[in-house]
Amino acid sequence: ARTGTSEIIYGAGKTKEQIAGIVTSMLEACQRRVLVTRLDGEKAAGVSELLAAGGIAMEYDPVARLGMVGDAKEPDGLGTVLVVCAGTSDLPVAEEAARTLEYLGNRVDRAYDVGVAGIHRLLACERRIRDARVIVAVAGMEGALASVVAGLASCPVIAVPTSVGYGASLGGVAALLAMLNSCANGVSVVNIDNGFGAAYQASLINHMK
Amino acid sequence: ARTGTSEIIYGAGKTKEQIAGIVTSMLEACQRRVLVTRLDGEKAAGVSELLAAGGIAMEYDPVARLGMVGDAKEPDGLGTVLVVCAGTSDLPVAEEAARTLEYLGNRVDRAYDVGVAGIHRLLACERRIRDARVIVAVAGMEGALASVVAGLASCPVIAVPTSVGYGASLGGVAALLAMLNSCANGVSVVNIDNGFGAAYQASLINHMK
Amino acid sequence: ARTGTSEIIYGAGKTKEQIAGIVTSMLEACQRRVLVTRLDGEKAAGVSELLAAGGIAMEYDPVARLGMVGDAKEPDGLGTVLVVCAGTSDLPVAEEAARTLEYLGNRVDRAYDVGVAGIHRLLACERRIRDARVIVAVAGMEGALASVVAGLASCPVIAVPTSVGYGASLGGVAALLAMLNSCANGVSVVNIDNGFGAAYQASLINHMK
Amino acid sequence: ARTGTSEIIYGAGKTKEQIAGIVTSMLEACQRRVLVTRLDGEKAAGVSELLAAGGIAMEYDPVARLGMVGDAKEPDGLGTVLVVCAGTSDLPVAEEAARTLEYLGNRVDRAYDVGVAGIHRLLACERRIRDARVIVAVAGMEGALASVVAGLASCPVIAVPTSVGYGASLGGVAALLAMLNSCANGVSVVNIDNGFGAAYQASLINHMK
Amino acid sequence: ARTGTSEIIYGAGKTKEQIAGIVTSMLEACQRRVLVTRLDGEKAAGVSELLAAGGIAMEYDPVARLGMVGDAKEPDGLGTVLVVCAGTSDLPVAEEAARTLEYLGNRVDRAYDVGVAGIHRLLACERRIRDARVIVAVAGMEGALASVVAGLASCPVIAVPTSVGYGASLGGVAALLAMLNSCANGVSVVNIDNGFGAAYQASLINHMK
Amino acid sequence: ARTGTSEIIYGAGKTKEQIAGIVTSMLEACQRRVLVTRLDGEKAAGVSELLAAGGIAMEYDPVARLGMVGDAKEPDGLGTVLVVCAGTSDLPVAEEAARTLEYLGNRVDRAYDVGVAGIHRLLACERRIRDARVIVAVAGMEGALASVVAGLASCPVIAVPTSVGYGASLGGVAALLAMLNSCANGVSVVNIDNGFGAAYQASLINHMK
Amino acid sequence: ARTGTSEIIYGAGKTKEQIAGIVTSMLEACQRRVLVTRLDGEKAAGVSELLAAGGIAMEYDPVARLGMVGDAKEPDGLGTVLVVCAGTSDLPVAEEAARTLEYLGNRVDRAYDVGVAGIHRLLACERRIRDARVIVAVAGMEGALASVVAGLASCPVIAVPTSVGYGASLGGVAALLAMLNSCANGVSVVNIDNGFGAAYQASLINHMK
Amino acid sequence: ARTGTSEIIYGAGKTKEQIAGIVTSMLEACQRRVLVTRLDGEKAAGVSELLAAGGIAMEYDPVARLGMVGDAKEPDGLGTVLVVCAGTSDLPVAEEAARTLEYLGNRVDRAYDVGVAGIHRLLACERRIRDARVIVAVAGMEGALASVVAGLASCPVIAVPTSVGYGASLGGVAALLAMLNSCANGVSVVNIDNGFGAAYQASLINHMK
Numbered sequence A, B, C, D, E, F, G, H: 001a002r003t004g005t006s007e008i009i010y011g012a013g014k015t016k017e018q019i020a021g022i023v024t025s026m027l028e029a030c031q032r033r034v035l036v037t038r039l040d041g042e043k044a045a046g047v048s049e050l051l052a053a054g055g056i057a058m059e060y061d062p063v064a065r066l067g068m069v070g071d072a073k074e075p076d077g078l079g080t081v082l083v084v085c086a087g088t089s090d091l092p093v094a095e096e097a098a099r100t101l102e103y104l105g106n107r108v109d110r111a112y113d114v115g116v117a118g119i120h121r122l123l124a125c126e127r128r129i130r131d132a133r134v135i136v137a138v139a140g141m142e143g144a145l146a147s148v149v150a151g152l153a154s155c156p157v158i159a160v161p162t163s164v165g166y167g168a169s170l171g172g173v174a175a176l177l178a179m180l181n182s183c184a185n186g187v188s189v190v191n192i193d194n195g196f197g198a199a200y201q202a203s204l205i206n207h208m209k
């Protein structure tokens, strides 16, 4: 999407050739940096190879499944964006959010593995929750983290349900429904596993003059 | 169901004549007390009238929608059962559980309106949570209360999703799915709004020699 | 919820006595104004009567189904919040959002009945869309308005699906799913018909120093 | 299906032997051309090999996953059928529709990658939308394209939801529900990913004397 | 919707005052006729009264729940539109389609109560099926009528699932899913009970020069 | 299940060792024949090998995915069981039913590829439909075959939905819902793809003295 | 439906005038008896009044919600049909089945309130289960009765899920799914609450020469 | 989770390196034993190898997919926990429960393959059902076992639905819904296939002083 100096390509459903082609044309159109989301390891290797042939280097983060071309943007967000996630299995989505936030020029604070089953680990982050300008809350299974965090926070919370779980988690629909029904004010939700979309929304909020 | 001295009748789907008839025959069969669940005000008045004609008195709790005949059972449970609920709208289900627990001979502790959006009110009950022998956790909307409470408790938690909520709460299915996917150990779940069923299970646990 | 000077009570599932009681105690605890959401006409009349007995006046908006006690807050939001809605049937939810925004001290711009089937009426609002600091997009049926508006806007869009529609709209689930799957960046979603929740989130964003 | 001079075989769920056999018998029964849908690369190679042994040549389109035997039909449709699609990931379904339309003797206009998030790219096609006799609108994710296009068009729109998307797109059910609930008149919908079915319906409309 | 000389108002979700107001302004803007859909008896009486005060007469069809103002349009469609329906319970939706088709200037042929359980009654209409230019097929329960009719017809079939049925009909979702999965070519589907939408699409097809 | 002389083993979810072991013990317990359902090619080869080592021969039908040990039962059913199916893709389920019926001692008539889109091919079987004692109707996609056949038949119809289809067929749920909502009398339904279960029920009916 | 001497009218969705009219014409066409299903008390009174004016008497069963005109058919079924149901709340559906079976000329045995939670009451009916020619098993809540009965029986079981239950019973969908997944052989299922349809199928089976 | 002397790691969604690392650190923190759940054969081999390098031995149960490090806990539960399951396909979940119970220090009684279709095999276990202190009931397909067992038992039953089944079993959702709607008292339910969670709850109950 044409979003100013930072360009974003949705990598899923595109071949390595299509992706490398779009990156190259964007750079030719004086884009300073390009982010490619949802790149599995195999496709990332293919894209890197094609780009290297054109003298273009791509950094690849296997956890966040993100490809990054060009220099990182100097942080120019007004405050800090806090990314919290419930369990270690939620890391891929949390890191997609965190790395995208950094790519879009935000200072990021990470508080991982603070699921509500261990409430005291979450309460230890209360000051960081109060200092954040925006919070991205990532959780699978029952998706309760968003409500507890929004109850503690006075800033907006962007909630990301993940497909972590099995059986009645219904591929993340259980966490999605929980977050949509949050009893706490100040919560709005994005699609299951959409760390990128939550980061984009949080970054818009963190750059409002 | 033939469960010893305390008899229980599921009032929904039965006419006031059927209910009054079953109560009378149970008392004649030397039942000392009978509990009738899911009695709306109108039907309760009808049943009371029919029973009064036969010299039988019924106490009616309009919040818990319970009809109670005969004397309350002396508390003979081993410990205290704590009933927690998220918001005031969950009261009818929480009181169905609490009054049924008392009817079945349990000491009951009530901690109401402690939804996770106000985590500090819940944390104020930490000692009561640790002292409970069994906990019944009642919540609608996103159903997060069960996970937070189970994280704090070392005793079994019986979780009751309620149909409190609108839109994506899907009549309580959202809270049900959340509780089934709890990231905390020691949680098992009953049907939506089934305060009675949770009380019955908790009472069995609280009477194990 | 305890959120500073403006107090909010969720009116559904509470009796007129409970509501009047909470309002009175809040005013006694020096709250300057109280908002009561989801008040149907009948219950609003009952609450007004009880409050009047205590010398308290409540303004009632039958379209937004909101009860308002105390003086409106001087607009102190940083910019203007634009509320757009697709059709006249979406008005109750759009006005719940708009009046709540005004109650929370925001300048509100309203662009109603601009459903995507008449794209030129929406395009006529392009300047107002670009000038808004935050946008609340309200739509039932297929819920497409959020994507088109977010495509035009460079500010965050809070999307509210409504239960307006019949058959396959599944009580607003169709619009909810569409908004969650928006192909445009900068969209996050609240529960079906939750004009209040969207207004609260938009107001937080519009008051960030 | 027996539909006059152009024969169509649903390739999914049939072995390469069954397909090659049916094609051969159709040609023997003086069919001038045969279309085979839903052929993945591997099966297409197998069918081609078997047919070549019988002196029959098959053209294979890997994007549309279509096998075509015999000469293309001279365009005898009354007007032009416009195929629009939202994003590059929708191409396989859009090309299944476009190539099937050409096979059935229609002049086809293609306007791809005009998703509603970039409304101005769609508005640039307004004249082509007004000139079309029938429009096939292909979109995954939130499926909004059909409503916006039908709002601009005065001809019938056949909407095809695609399974492009993840999480809450529910394999295309979100786009399907959105298109069924379109607020614009003149829209009717076919099954998820059914480019062929939409092309067939559009071709019937474009050949009505 | 602004669709030339015939104006259509969606009556559900609008008050009788709003509807009467819109009708009056349309007539003042030289609309020759106005159609109001989804008018229950009570609201229709209210609208008629308000319009009569302004010297405007409205005809009301209680089965089709349609209000019609102004003279009927001379039939100028190219052929005949056949409306078939499965059972007498489907009549309200079939008549909404048939009367809307007549209002939009189409000659309409009606073949009612020809459900597939009595296949010979349907086969008796085979000639009328072949002569139709477009067919609207209306069925609830298992929604099989659309496939059988499309198998017999060589013209487009617009299928309308109805909410007639109980239990596993899921309010018409069963019939909707069946019609979307039709094994016959030349079928496209509109929303549950949307006789109006099917009529509009069929009328567009029947007026293509 | 202990069902007299014919023993049946549900092959899915069991290892080739478990299956071979159960077959061997059944034969030792004087079972004259054993049927093993849901055997894919690979597992069937493994079971055959193990049984051959013990001098036991197993016949394997790759379409019906059935393993058969011992001699076929002489047909002792009272009449003929007709198995009809809609399309060639439904063959695996139709043949699971037909071969199981033969194994249980029934004369079987097969009328395949008679989907309702080609109603005349089905009507050509009218006499065979009237002569059948029981009918097993197998169909995926929209599942309409059961209603049309039951309308023509005066004997019981056991309907089997299959998972043949894509998108909105929801893995056979669409066909299942259609068959449960059949407008024809004399239809009862088994689980998706359960040719075995339908054959068992039909065989019980065809052996009633 | 035209099914020989006994005529059946589906009363839901038809006015009392339509029903009385159809009954009268059927009797004039020498039908000896007519059954009208799904008649609530109010509509039954209306139909009775209209028929009485034409000298026709209708018997009405308020539990089974059935209207019966003409003399009952002499039992000519080959054996006895056993109707079992789980709880007292399932009576309306069980009696719709039992009275319809009697109307269609079957000897009926009733074993009510034998839910699996009281297995010994069910085991007390083992001999009646073995003697039945066909069994209709009616159950709401978890729908387990059909599997236990089919395990005990050697005759076909027609299973009827009822909408008795609340919350996760999803209006009978839970019982429907359970019965479709029965681990016992010899079970086939009809729509939720369709006592009539089960009776019709059981009667066909009980009249097979 | 910090649960005293026995530590549990959820193995799904973690790499063999992460698991081996957590085990090692737990043992260093004087944990006497560690249980790792949901380990498939391949990953278990990898973990064993890494641990062996550090001189730590892990026992692996391929049916229960459990990794066990350290000595088994002496049984100190107050009574016996009975694990019942319906069919052989349910074994993996039943053994996850049984081995976890043993790991947590409970005496375990196993009654497998006692599905309700063979009620007499279940009745043969009646005394063991009455003697148990807690029962874990594991069943897929229609999930009826929990209700029948709870009807026979006077102790709490923890019900575990499994994903064993096909078609309308919906991956275990059918069994889950059945168990939530159990007509018997004393049943509470855990997530689909969650043998571990049921064992944890049953062990809590079996260790209550």
Ligand SMILES: Nc1ncnc2c1ncn2[C@@H]1O[C@H](COP(=O)(O)O)[C@@H](O)[C@H]1O
Pocket: A001, A002, A008, A009, A010, A011, A037, A038, A194, A196, A197, C183, C184, C185, D087, D088, D089
């Ligand atoms: N994970 C994601 N989920 C949703 N949208 C995304 C994601 N990653 C990128 N996008 C959006 O997709 C747009 C690019 O789509 P395309 O032009 O098809 O590459 C970007 O502008 C992003 O807004």
Ligand SMILES: Nc1ncnc2c1ncn2[C@@H]1O[C@H](COP(=O)(O)O)[C@@H](O)[C@H]1O
Pocket: B001, B002, B008, B009, B010, B011, B037, B038, B194, B195, B196, B197, G087, G088, G089, H183, H184, H185
């Ligand atoms: N709210 C409830 N939900 C589920 N089961 C209940 C409820 N209330 C009572 N029951 C059960 O229903 C049984 C009585 O059913 P019945 O014999 O039909 O009155 C009692 O033994 C209870 O186990």
Ligand SMILES: Nc1ncnc2c1ncn2[C@@H]1O[C@H](COP(=O)(O)O)[C@@H](O)[C@H]1O
Pocket: F001, F002, F008, F009, F010, F011, F037, F038, F194, F195, F196, F197, G183, G184, G185, H087, H088, H089
């Ligand atoms: N495809 C099938 N679907 C459902 N049940 C089956 C199927 N095939 C066999 N069965 C039943 O499973 C029983 C054997 O189960 P088991 O003892 O676990 O092998 C047989 O008696 C059959 O009734």
Ligand SMILES: Nc1ncnc2c1ncn2[C@@H]1O[C@H](COP(=O)(O)O)[C@@H](O)[C@H]1O
Pocket: A087, A088, A089, B183, B184, B185, H001, H002, H008, H009, H010, H011, H037, H038, H194, H195, H196, H197
């Ligand atoms: N099969 C399972 N399902 C749900 N929770 C589990 C399972 N196995 C282990 N757990 C829980 O997951 C916790 C560990 O999570 P983690 O810290 O991410 O390894 C343990 O304390 C268990 O309570």
Ligand SMILES: [Mg+2]
Pocket: A149, A150, A151, A152, A153, A154, A155, A184, A185, A186
């Ligand atoms: Mg907050």
Ligand SMILES: [Mg+2]
Pocket: B149, B150, B151, B152, B153, B154, B155, B184, B185, B186
């Ligand atoms: Mg705990």
Ligand SMILES: [Mg+2]
Pocket: C150, C151, C152, C153, C154, C155, C184, C185, C186
């Ligand atoms: Mg934007």
Ligand SMILES: [Mg+2]
Pocket: D149, D150, D151, D152, D153, D154, D155, D184, D185, D186
């Ligand atoms: Mg249009």
Ligand SMILES: [Mg+2]
Pocket: E149, E150, E151, E152, E153, E154, E155, E184, E185, E186
């Ligand atoms: Mg056709």
Ligand SMILES: [Mg+2]
Pocket: F149, F150, F151, F152, F153, F154, F155, F184, F185, F186
């Ligand atoms: Mg028939």
Ligand SMILES: [Mg+2]
Pocket: G149, G150, G151, G152, G153, G154, G155, G184, G185, G186
């Ligand atoms: Mg049996």
Ligand SMILES: [Mg+2]
Pocket: H150, H151, H152, H153, H154, H155, H184, H185, H186
């Ligand atoms: Mg019990």
